[in-house]
Amino acid sequence: MAGVQVSNLSRSFGAHKALDDVSIDFADGGFYALLGPSGSGKTTLLRQIAGFDFPDSGRIAIGGESVERVPVEKRRIGMVFQNYALFPNMSVGDNVAFGLSVRGEAKATIASEVQHALDLVQLGKLGGRRPHQLSGGQRQRVALARAIVTKPRVLLLDEPLGALDKALRVDMQIELKRIQREIGITTIFVTHDQEEALTMSDRIGILRDGRLVQEGPPEEIYDSPKSEFAATFLGDANIFRGETTGTGIRLPDGTAIAAGAGAALAAGAKASCAVRPERIRIATDSGTSDPNANMLRGQVSKRIFAGNNSTYFVDRGGQTLKVIVQNTGIERLAEGQKVVLRWSPESTVLIATG
Amino acid sequence: MAGVQVSNLSRSFGAHKALDDVSIDFADGGFYALLGPSGSGKTTLLRQIAGFDFPDSGRIAIGGESVERVPVEKRRIGMVFQNYALFPNMSVGDNVAFGLSVRGEAKATIASEVQHALDLVQLGKLGGRRPHQLSGGQRQRVALARAIVTKPRVLLLDEPLGALDKALRVDMQIELKRIQREIGITTIFVTHDQEEALTMSDRIGILRDGRLVQEGPPEEIYDSPKSEFAATFLGDANIFRGETTGTGIRLPDGTAIAAGAGAALAAGAKASCAVRPERIRIATDSGTSDPNANMLRGQVSKRIFAGNNSTYFVDRGGQTLKVIVQNTGIERLAEGQKVVLRWSPESTVLIATG
Amino acid sequence: MATTRILEWCGRLYIWLLLAFLYLPVIIMALMSFNVSPFYQLPFEWTTEWYASLWQNDQLISATWNSIEIAIITTIISTVLGSAASLALYRYEFRGKKVLQALLFPPIAIPWLITGTAMLIFFFGVGIGRGLFAILLGHVALALPYVIVVVSARLQTFAPELEEAARSLGANQWQVTSRVTLPWIMPGVIAGGLFAFAVSFDQFVVSYFLSTPGQTTLPVEIYAAIRKGFTPEINAVSTIIIVVSMALMLLTARFFKFGGEK
Amino acid sequence: MAGQVATGSRSGLRSALPLLLPAYLWLTVAIFLPLSAMVFFSFMTELPLAGKVWAFTLDNYATFFSERLYLTLLLASLRLGLEVTLWCVVIGYPAAYVLAKVLKGRSREAIFLLVILPFWSNGLVRIFSWAMVLREGGILDTALNAVLPFKINIDLMYSYPAVIIGLVHSYVPYMVLTCYLTLQAIDDSLIEAGRSLGASRLQMLKRVIIPLSMPGLVAGAALIFVPVVGSFMEPRILGGRTGTFYGTVIEDQFVAVFNWPLGAALSFILLAVVLVILALASPVLKRAA
C-alpha cells in the first residue's frame, strides 16, 4: 500500500492552466476527497496520478517512488472514470473480470471474485448483460466494481457515486469505506456531494482554477475556512464585509460583528466574517438570552423546505441572509414576518480579504 | 405550452419490466421531479415521452393530443441526456446552435441566443471548444444550454445537474426555475439529489421497479409517506414495526409508540411507524418536558459530521436509530453516552405493511 | 512516458515504411517514364521524349480524360447512392436485409471478366449498347459494393443517441443525417469514395467490353498497347496523374478535416 | 458505441426503401440482371448464338466435380486469398492503428489520402514495376547485395511469393483504411481504463481494441479475400509457371475457348463457396466483436 505525493504539479491545455503548482500529500491508506467547481482541474489531477497524461512540470510519487517512468499498467491503480468507460464489447461480468483476467488469475478465482464484487454493488444478477443494456446508475456501479475488484493500492474515483440515488449511495459509501479500511487502499475521490465529502473523507482538498485553495480534515475546513470561497464552497455561509476592529468587524452601516475564530488581523484592515446559516438562531421576539451574541434584525422573505431542514431567507437592508432551521415539527415563520437573528461570536469566522 | 399525460404505460426489455403500468399527469407548466432507485425506469419513462422508444402498451399525450404518431422532431421537446450526447464533430457553440439552426433561424438571432444560453450556464467563453476539450461538468452544462435554447414546450432532464458542484448547481437550479416560470415549460426532471427534488419541484413522483410508488407535492410526500419505501427513499426515517393499537403501534418488546398521522388501521394489524431523524430530540437527562411525547432510551454509538448537521446513531437493544442534530455550535454528545430520545406523536407516521 | 515516446516513434517509422512499400512501384513507374528504353531496360538513360510524344498522342490523352471524367462521376454517384443505402441498412430493421447485404458480394466475387461479359451481352440485349454511358453504368455498379461495405463498417461505430439528441432538437431526418450522422461517417464516405475512384480509374475489363472505338479509357488503351506497342508514354501519363492527384490531396488535407473527430 | 440496437421507431422496409432503392436498382440493372443471364447460360450446352442448338444441362456444374483440376485450383485460390488477407491484416492493421491513435492533426489526414493514391495508377504498369524490383538483378536483389556482406541471388519474380507480394501490395490499403475507420472511433478512455486495470498494451489490443475494431477488420477482410480468390491478372503475370489459379481457368474459358457456360458455372461455384465461407465466418467474428 502506498501514499501518493504530488509536488508542484502544473499542466496547461494551450493557454489554459488546468493545474497550477498543486502539491498534496495523500496519506497512505487515507480517504481523500477532492472538491472544486466544475472545470477546476479535479479530473486532470486524477489523470496525472493515473499516468494517462503527463505534467508540464512537477513530480508525482506513489509509495515514495517517483512514477515518472512507470506506465499506467504498472502503477497498480484502480480508477472510476467520470464517463465510466466500460468496454462495450464485453458483458458486465467480463468488464469486472478484466483486471483479474489480464493478471492471469485462475478462472474459478475470477468467477467468485467477480460475483462478489457485483453483489457488493447490488448487481449480482446482471453479470450477463451488456453495458448498453444498463441504466446510468447501473453502469456507474459496474465501473466501481471493476475498479475495486483488483484490490489496487491507489483508488482514483471520479464522481463514482454521482448517478446513484441516496439510499444506494449510502450503501456504496459504506462498502467503499469498508474496503478501503480492510485493505488500506489510498483513496482519492472527486465528489460534488458535500455531505459525502464531509462524512466519508479523512481529509478534503479544495481546488479552484487549478490551484489548491485549502486542505485539511473536513471539520477543520468547515469550521475554519481560510477564504470566502472556501467558506461558501463547502457548506453555505453568510458573508459580512467590513473593517476589522480587533475582535471582529464593523460593517459599513456601523453594525459591529464579533468574531471568535479565524485570522488575527490588524485593526482597520478590510476583512469579512462568515457565519454558517445553521448557527444562526431565528426568533420573532427580541428578548436577549445572551448579551454577547451578535444580533441583527430583518424580515423573512422566503422559506424553502428541504426535507430535514428549511432555509429562511431574511432580508436586512440590501443583504439577504440565510438561516437554516431543522424541521423538528414546531411552528413555522411566515413570509414577511419581522425576525431577530442571533449567533455567537464563536460561530463567526474572521477572514482576510483581497 | 402543454402538459404531458402518461396513461398505463408499460415497457419491457426481454423479461424485465422497465415500466409497469405507469400513469402520471404532468401538469402544464409544472416542475415535476422523478425519483427512484437506480434502474427503476426513470430514463425509460423520459425516452417514451420523447418518442425515442415506444411503449408495449399505454398512451402518451402532450398538450392533450396523443403523440403516438408524432415523430420526435415534431414533439417540440428539449432533452438533457444522462450521458449528454453532445455532437462530437461540432464546437460547443454549434452544439447549442443546432436546434435553432435546423429550424432555420437567422444567423444573427442564433448567435445572440447561443451566447445568451452559454452565458447562462457560465460557459460564455468556451463556445469555440470541442466537447472533448471540456470537463465533465462543462459538458453537462452544454447539454443543458442546448436543450433550453430552443424554448421547447416540454423539457426532459435526466440528471441535468448531477456533475455540478453545489454552488453551480444552485445557480443552475435558479436559472432553470426562472426559465420554466417565464415561458411556462412543462419540466420533468430526474435527480438523485433529494434537496434538489424537494426544493425545486411542484410535484414529485417516486418510481420503484418500473412502478409509480407515490406521487404528490414534496412536503406531502415527505410528511406523509405511504410506504416504508417512500419514507426511507425520500429523506431518512427510523422505522418501527409492530401491531397497531389504534393510536399507534406496540413493538414486540411491549413499548408503545403513539402516532399522530398516517393511515387509519384496525387494531391488531401489522404496521410500522416512521419517524424522521430530525424530529427526534436527543438529551442526556430524563426530565420529561412533554408527557405525550414518545420516549426511548439508548446509547450513542457513532456521530457523523455532515456540515450543517450531524447524525447520531443511537443503539437501543438491536435497533439503531438515527437522530439528526443541527450543528448550532453547542455541546456534542460523546460516543457511548446514554441518552433519551423524545419525539411527538405528530412526528410519527403510521404505515400499513405488507 | 519514455516507452510511449519510443512506441510512437516506431509507429511513425512504420507508417513511412508502409508508404515506401506502397509507393515503390509508383516511383519506379515514374522513373521509367524518364528512361530511354521502353522495356524498363537498365542502365537508366534520361530522356523526356515520352512526355513529348505523349503530347502528340491524342488518343491516349482523350482516353485519359475519359477515364478521369468517368472516375469522378462514378465516385460521386456511388458514394451518394452507397452511403444512402448503408444508412438504410444501419437504421432500419426489415425482412430480407441479410439478403441485401449478401447481394453486395457477387459483384466483388465474380471475376470482372465474367461480369463484364455479362454486361456486354445484357446491355446489347436491352439496347443500352456500348459507350461511355454504359461504362459509367458498369463502373458505378462495381464501385457501389465497396462504398456500402466501407461506410457500413464506419456506421457500426456510430452512437445512436446522437441522432436521438438531434431529433429531440427538432431536426428532421435529412438534417439529422446531413449534420450529425454524415460528419461522423465522413471518413468512411471518403474512404469509400477513394476506393470507388480507384475501382473505376483502374477498371479495365468492363471498360474494355463496353467501350466503343475512339471512346475508350486509359486502362483500355494501356492493355491494348501492351500487346504490340507499349511505350513509356503510359508511364508518363500515369506519373502526371499521380503527381497532380497527390498535390490535390495534400491541398485537401491542408484545408479540410475529415479524418474523424472525437 | 458499437452494438447498440436500433430502436423501435427505426423499423420498416418502407422507410428504408427511398434510401435503398437507387443503389439496388442500379446494381440490378448493371449487375444482377446481366449476371442472371450468365446464370442462365451456365445451364446451357451451347450459347444461343448463330442459331446453334442448345439444351438445358447440369453438365457444366458437374464438370467441376468430375475434374480434379478445378477443385485443386479452387483450394489453391482459397489458400491464396487467405494468405493475402492475413498478410494484409498483419501489415495493414498496425498501420491503421498508428494512423488512428498515434498520429494527430493534418499529417493524419494527408496519410489517410496518400495510402490509396498508388492505386490510381494502372495496375498493369504497377506489376511491370514489381518485375523490376523482384527479378534477379532487380532493385531488391541489388539493394540487398549492396548491404549484405555475402552474395545472394534473389529472384522472386515469377513465383508464388511474387504473386503474394503483388496482391498484398494491391489490397493492403483496403485493410488500412477500413480498420482506421473503426479504430479511430474507439474512445481513448476505454484504452486508459484497460491500462489502469493492469492490462499491457498487447492485452489491450487483444481484448479490447481488436474486438472493437472488428467491423473494420471484417469489412477489409471481405473486400480483400473475395476478389483475391477470383483474381487472375496478378497470378498470371507475376506467378509465371506457378500462376495458374481458379481465376485463370475461368478466364481461359472465356478468352481462349468460347465456353461461357462452363466459365459461368465455375464462377457461380466460386461465388457460392465464397458466400458460404463468409456466412460461416460471420458468427465467429460476431462473437469475437
Next chain:
Amino acid sequence: DEVHVLNWKGYGADEPWAIAAFEKATGNKVVNDFFNSEQEMLTKLRTNPGLYDVVMINAAFNDQAMAEKLIQPIDVSKITNYADISPDKAGSPMLARDGKVYGVPWVWGLTALAINEKSFETPPTSITEMWNEAHKGRVVIRDDAVEAVQFGAIATGQNINDIKDMEAVKAKLTSLMPQIKTFWSSENDWNQMVASNQIDIGTYWSGSADRAKTHFKLPVALVIPREGAVAWLDAFSIPVGAKNVAGAEAFINYMIDPGFYVEWVTKVGAPVSANTKAVAALPEDAFNRKVMGDPDVAKRIQFQAPITDAQREAYLALWQEIKVNVK
C-alpha cells in the same frame, strides 16, 4: 466517310502515318478498335452488328465467322491489289465458302523460336534446345493452349492439324515445364524479359521478332527449327452489315499494297505480306524475303487449319492440366 477497323493494337492498321496516308488518298477517316483475343473479336462482332467495316481475322477463325454469318462475301474485283496475292494464300480453303471469298489474305507469319543473342554463340537449329538443361528457368512459351499443343506436336514430329498421339504431346510439354520461366502473353512481355536478360529462348512470332530486332534494337533472333514451325495467315474481312463497304474495300486494298508494306517493314517491322509484289519490293537480304521466302523454310512450316470447339476445349484441358501439375 469513316472506316471502322477491328484489329490487334499496333498491328499495322493503326500506324499513324499509314492512316494519314490512307485518309489523304481516299478521304475516308479511319477509326480503330482493338481486340485482345480471337474470341473477343468474335464477341465484338456478334454484339456490335453494323459497327465495323473491316475486321482482321486469323484465317483459322474465318470458318467460324462465316458459319455464324458475321462476315460477308467480298467483291474482290473492287480490290485491285488482290490479283497480286500469292495464289496459295488467295486460294486457301479457309477463306472461302460456296465459292465466295470471305477473307483477303494480308500477312502471314510463324510461331517459331526466338533467342536472346547474348545467350548463344551460334543460334540453335533444333527445337530440342528448349529442353536443354543449360536454359533451365530461362525458357518461355506463350500461354495459349492451341499454340502450345501444336508446338508440342511439332516437337514430337506430328502434323499440327491432325495430332494422332496426344499422350506424346502431353509428355513432351510436361517435360518442358521445369525449363519454363514464365508464360508470355504479349509482345511487350517478351521484349521486357529479353531486355532485362531474363530469358534465353522461347516461342515467338516472326513479325514480332523482326520488330524487336529492327525497331527496338533488342538482341533477338528468330530461329525456324528444323522440326518445323506453326504458320498462320491473317486476312481482312468485311462484317455483315458494314455501313461503308466501299471504304472497307479501299482500306483492304491499301493494306495489301506494296507501298504500305515496305514502309511498315522498314519503319516498324512486320510479318510477311501475302502480296508477292510487296515481298518482292523488299531488299534482297530482308528477313521476310530472304528467310521467310526460302523454299526450304516453306517446306518445314505447317499452316494452322481451323479447329473445332471440341478440339479447342480438349487442348485447353490438356494445357491446364500440365500447368497445374507443375505447381
